[in-house]
Amino acid sequence: MTQETVEKVVIFFAGDSGDGIQLTGSQFTNTAALYGNDLSTFPDFPAEIRAPQGTLAGVSGFQISFGSTEIFTPGDECDVLVVMNVAALKANLKRLKKGGAIILNTDGFDKRNLRLAGFADDENPLTDNSLADYRVSEMNVTKLTRECLVDVTLGVKEKDRCKNMFVLGFVYWMYNRSLEHTIDFLKQKFNSKPDVLEANTRVLKAGYNFANTCEISSSRFDVKPAKMASGTYRNIMGNQATAMGLIAASQQSGLDLFYGSYPITPASDILHELAKHKNFSVRSFQAEDEIAAVSASIGASFGGALGVTATSGPGVALKGEAIGLAFMLELPLIIVNVQRGGPSTGLPTKTEQADLLQAMYGRNGEAPVPVISASTPSDCFEATLDACRIAIEHMTPVFFLSDGYIANGAEPWLFPQSKDLQSIKVPMTKKENTDYLPYKRDDKLVREWAIPGMSGLEHRVGGLEKEDLTGNVSYDSGNHELMVKTRAEKVERIADFIPNQELDAGSEKATVLVLAWGSTYGAIKTAVKELLAEGYSVAHAHLRYINPFPKNLESLIRAYDKVLIPEINNGQLIKLIRDKYVIDAIPMNKIQGIPFEAREIKNRIIELHDGE
Amino acid sequence: MENKVYTAKDFSSDQEVRWCPGCGDYSILKQVQSVMPEINVPKEDIVFISGIGCSSRFPYYMETFGMHSIHGRATAIASGLKAARPDLSVWIITGDGDSLSIGGNHLIHLLRRNFDTNVLLFNNQIYGLTKGQYSPTSEKGKKTKSTPMGSIDHPFNPLALCMGADATFIARTMDRDPKHMREMLMRSNNHKGTSLLEIYQNCNVFNDGAFFGMTDKATKMNQTLFLEHGQPLVFGENKDKGIRLDGFKPIIVSLEDCSIDELWIHNEKDRVKAGLLTRFFDADFPRPFGVFYSEDRPTYEDALVQQIDDAMQQKGQGNLDDLLKGSNTWTID
Numbered sequence: 001m002t003q004e005t006v007e008k009v010v011i012f013f014a015g016d017s018g019d020g021i022q023l024t025g026s027q028f029t030n031t032a033a034l035y036g037n038d039l040s041t042f043p044d045f046p047a048e049i050r051a052p053q054g055t056l057a058g059v060s061g062f063q064i065s066f067g068s069t070e071i072f073t074p075g076d077e078c079d080v081l082v083v084m085n086v087a088a089l090k091a092n093l094k095r096l097k098k099g100g101a102i103i104l105n106t107d108g109f110d111k112r113n114l115r116l117a118g119f120a121d122d123e124n125p126l127t128d129n130s131l132a133d134y135r136v137s138e139m140n141v142t143k144l145t146r147e148c149l150v151d152v153t154l155g156v157k158e159k160d161r162c163k164n165m166f167v168l169g170f171v172y173w174m175y176n177r178s179l180e181h182t183i184d185f186l187k188q189k190f191n192s193k194p195d196v197l198e199a200n201t202r203v204l205k206a207g208y209n210f211a212n213t214c215e216i217s218s219s220r221f222d223v224k225p226a227k228m229a230s231g232t233y234r235n236i237m238g239n240q241a242t243a244m245g246l247i248a249a250s251q252q253s254g255l256d257l258f259y260g261s262y263p264i265t266p267a268s269d270i271l272h273e274l275a276k277h278k279n280f281s282v283r284s285f286q287a288e289d290e291i292a293a294v295s296a297s298i299g300a301s302f303g304g305a306l307g308v309t310a311t312s313g314p315g316v317a318l319k320g321e322a323i324g325l326a327f328m329l330e331l332p333l334i335i336v337n338v339q340r341g342g343p344s345t346g347l348p349t350k351t352e353q354a355d356l357l358q359a360m361y362g363r364n365g366e367a368p369v370p371v372i373s374a375s376t377p378s379d380c381f382e383a384t385l386d387a388c389r390i391a392i393e394h395m396t397p398v399f400f401l402s403d404g405y406i407a408n409g410a411e412p413w414l415f416p417q418s419k420d421l422q423s424i425k426v427p428m429t430k431k432e433n434t435d436y437l438p439y440k441r442d443d444k445l446v447r448e449w450a451i452p453g454m455s456g457l458e459h460r461v462g463g464l465e466k467e468d469l470t471g472n473v474s475y476d477s478g479n480h481e482l483m484v485k486t487r488a489e490k491v492e493r494i495a496d497f498i499p500n501q502e503l504d505a506g507s508e509k510a511t512v513l514v515l516a517w518g519s520t521y522g523a524i525k526t527a528v529k530e531l532l533a534e535g536y537s538v539a540h541a542h543l544r545y546i547n548p549f550p551k552n553l554e555s556l557i558r559a560y561d562k563v564l565i566p567e568i569n570n571g572q573l574i575k576l577i578r579d580k581y582v583i584d585a586i587p588m589n590k591i592q593g594i595p596f597e598a599r600e601i602k603n604r605i606i607e608l609h610d611g612e
Numbered sequence: 613m614e615n616k617v618y619t620a621k622d623f624s625s626d627q628e629v630r631w632c633p634g635c636g637d638y639s640i641l642k643q644v645q646s647v648m649p650e651i652n653v654p655k656e657d658i659v660f661i662s663g664i665g666c667s668s669r670f671p672y673y674m675e676t677f678g679m680h681s682i683h684g685r686a687t688a689i690a691s692g693l694k695a696a697r698p699d700l701s702v703w704i705i706t707g708d709g710d711s712l713s714i715g716g717n718h719l720i721h722l723l724r725r726n727f728d729t730n731v732l733l734f735n736n737q738i739y740g741l742t743k744g745q746y747s748p749t750s751e752k753g754k755k756t757k758s759t760p761m762g763s764i765d766h767p768f769n770p771l772a773l774c775m776g777a778d779a780t781f782i783a784r785t786m787d788r789d790p791k792h793m794r795e796m797l798m799r800s801n802n803h804k805g806t807s808l809l810e811i812y813q814n815c816n817v818f819n820d821g822a823f824f825g826m827t828d829k830a831t832k833m834n835q836t837l838f839l840e841h842g843q844p845l846v847f848g849e850n851k852d853k854g855i856r857l858d859g860f861k862p863i864i865v866s867l868e869d870c871s872i873d874e875l876w877i878h879n880e881k882d883r884v885k886a887g888l889l890t891r892f893f894d895a896d897f898p899r900p901f902g903v904f905y906s907e908d909r910p911t912y913e914d915a916l917v918q919q920i921d922d923a924m925q926q927k928g929q930g931n932l933d934d935l936l937k938g939s940n941t942w943t944i945d
């Protein structure tokens with residue numbers, strides 16, 4: 001046996017959706033995080049909840065990249081592939097690098113599983129030499145798990161449910177990890193079921209000991225803690241961070257949070273998370289449909305709450321008319337879009353950035369809405385809080401764009417203290433304001449807010465064109481033009497209240513600028529960092545504010561010869577940049593429902609850099 | 613809270629009322645404005661929310677808080693408002709197209725959730741604002757601009773639909789009977805939960821006389837039946853007819869042949885009988901007016917506030933720093 005120290009490892013866990021893969025992955029993640037590794041994870045769910053067992057469609061996966069160095073993405077190629085059955089192997093072998101390790105459950109390679117995974121009767125990857133390029137560790141996980149639980153009174157089904165713990169124990173040994181965190185977790189999870197707790201713990205240890213004593217695994221690896229900024233960290237997923245950002249905004253503004261939502265992948269976890277926090281006065285409301293969800297949120301905002309609705313692209317399509325109403329009423333409203341593959345129902349469990357133009361333009365009439373985006377799982381927190389600040393302080397609906405990749409991805413987070421968070425000033429009028437006019441504006445062009453309960457400030461608002469100042473219905477043509485321009489200018493002036501765009505890496509004198517937004521951050525960051533170390537002249541700017549753009553954006557990008565815009569869509573930010581600045585940026589698009597790999601971006605930058 | 617004394621005039625806004633002359637909406641506006649001083653709510657705590665349609669202009673004419681929203685969504689907007697602000701008196705103004713066609717989904721969900729709001733459903737059996745297409749309550753065969761050969765749609769029976777959605781209060785009145793309307797508005801207001809008041813409203817421009825038989829002196833006594841809790845179902849020119857129940861089958865009887873003791877006694881709390889009453893919907897039976905059904909059921913907003921209180925009791929008021937920290941942290945020096 002050898003013991004090796006490595007800087008970074010990418011593991012992919014895969015199995016049937018009933019195999020507990022997500023739990024296995026998240027346990028490994030938390031243990032790695034507590035050990036001090038930097039990391040990034042990404043779950044790969046099957047599209048159907050109950051796809052037939054043993055089939056390719058039923059494979060659930062979880063990828064983690066962890067290391068003693070900075071980690072920005074879940075990794076391109078995997079070093080280790082852990083598979084519970086042959087379908088999981090077949091679906092994911094392409095992710096494994098040549099020479100990588102495969103840990104497999106031979107019980108998942110029987111006749112039935114082979115047939116379900118689409119192998120012919122005489123085919124079996126275990127015997128046909130097709131895995132010769134890899135280091136394979138075979139074990140009868142199901143059989144070993146059952147043996148270890150012979151004297152336990154659980155049914156076979158329940159015993160088999162522990163087999164993910166065997167694999168987890170095995171991998172813990174390989175990477176020299178303590179079982180302590182997972183045992184604590186099991187104690188909490190099964191505190192009312194002592195026999196299930198005992199079974200899981202026993203199997204976890206059995207897997208660990210099996211790795212220690214058997215001959216099949218020849219090496220053990222050390223991945224030292226990463227050198228990260230000092231402070232206290234936790235692990236965070238994007239949707240969780242979004243939920244926390246909303247609660248933080250409610251606290252910072254003093255407005256109660258109302259969250260109206262209709263279940264939709266991949267946004268539902270925000271609803272689940274918020275529903276847990278009613279002790280923050282969160283009013284979560286599962287509406288009858290997408291339209292009701294946004295409408296109820298508008299009603300709540302009208303009453304003086306912070307109205308928020310979240311969904312994915314198809315839901316935004318349904319909410320369009322109501323968002324136009326909120327725009328006309330000039331009330332705070334947050335629309336969270338956790339983007340997924342489109343159009344139509346598209347690829348619900350896959351990621352995409354194809355709803356940017358929908359956020360920008362998807363309404364009737366002239367209705368510009370600010371657009372804010374998040375770039376990593378933890379960035380969802382601050383970006384959400386920022387979106388809420390803009391919505392409240394500027395009395396406008398605001399789009400917050402996340403996507404399936406960062407919503408479900410996780411990373412360590414140097415979480416902030418509440419005292420360091422930005423405060424939010426609510427433009428509520430004074431109770432004694434005797435000459436209140438609903439559509440009188442301040443120098444930001446923001447109207448003052450008066451809510452029901454404020455005596456003497458009774459007024460009516462609505463979706464019909466408003467008369468300047470009074471807000472009365474007006475069909476006057478001159479007034480309409482004035483109001484359209486004023487509302488647009490109000491959104492433009494938000495640029496005065498957001499920071500200038502900064503470079504994430506590289507210098508203003510570089511040859512190539514990579515300009516991007518959203519979840520492409522990690523892959524670009526990794527690529528640019530490596531290229532800078534290799535001496536390439538490249539810089540990276542990553543946008544949070546897409547509407548309006550930061551004021552210095554034009555001058556910033558004009559300094560570069562070549563501006564590359566990678567997006568997980570068919571070219572959307574690039575349309576906005578070309579339209580606004582008439583700069584001929586260079587598109588780079590991937591539309592496969594999966595994120596960019598760092599090496600893809602790297603190769604493209606090199607091509608551009610060296611002159612194509 | 614000091615109780616201001618209001619008059620109907622205090623509830624009239626400075627906006628010019630713009631319905632067609634002779635429209636039934638005028639009467640409804642007047643009765644609502646005259647009932648408002650009696651509900652004992654400061655006017656800053658009253659909100660009128662409407663969707664789209666002729667009736668939905670209503671909030672502009674009320675000197676309260678108000679929102680003229682988008683087609684069909686007033687019910688959903690009011691739900692969010694009431695969830696956020698249970699202290700407010702919330703009134704939803706809607707029409708037959710707004711609430712039963714484009715907003716049908718939100719109406720039934722409002723009713724089952726039982727937010728304490730008052731729905732005034734102006735039913736004129738036509739699309740007025742868009743100039744005269746048939747509506748989901750227009751009778752079969754109706755000739756309109758969009759149905760030159762007659763409508764082939766089976767119409768909704770609004771109150772039967774609302775019973776089906778487990779509404780806790782349903783009632784009917786008409787624009788031509790101000791006194792009854794005021795009484796029904798008060799009953800709606802006093803009901804804790806969603807009250808659904810259907811108001812037969814004449815659109816004299818596109819559907820004049822839709823309810824003629826029920827409002828005209830010569831016919832109305834025979835075609836209408838006014839419900840009163842605990843009272844027998846009696847109607848007719850000389851109060852000479854009644855309804856008797858034969859099992860679950862209503863039968864019209866003459867009081868000459870049948871003693872008043874044998875008649876169906878109206879009971880607002882009886883869901884099954886209320887269901888039967890909503891089915892008095894064709895020419896064979898007089899059309900009932902009044903409160904069909906009324907039930908006490910916890911409101912959504914009360915249950916929501918209760919959960920918030922319970923969560924605070926169990927976990928203590930939320931602490932942002934604890935939330936940010938979560939349960940697993942590690943420190944790097």
Ligand code: SF4
Pocket residue numbers: 630631632634635636637666667736740741814815816817818
């Ligand atoms: S069209 Fe009919 S309902 Fe509309 S305002 Fe005129 S009369 Fe009233």
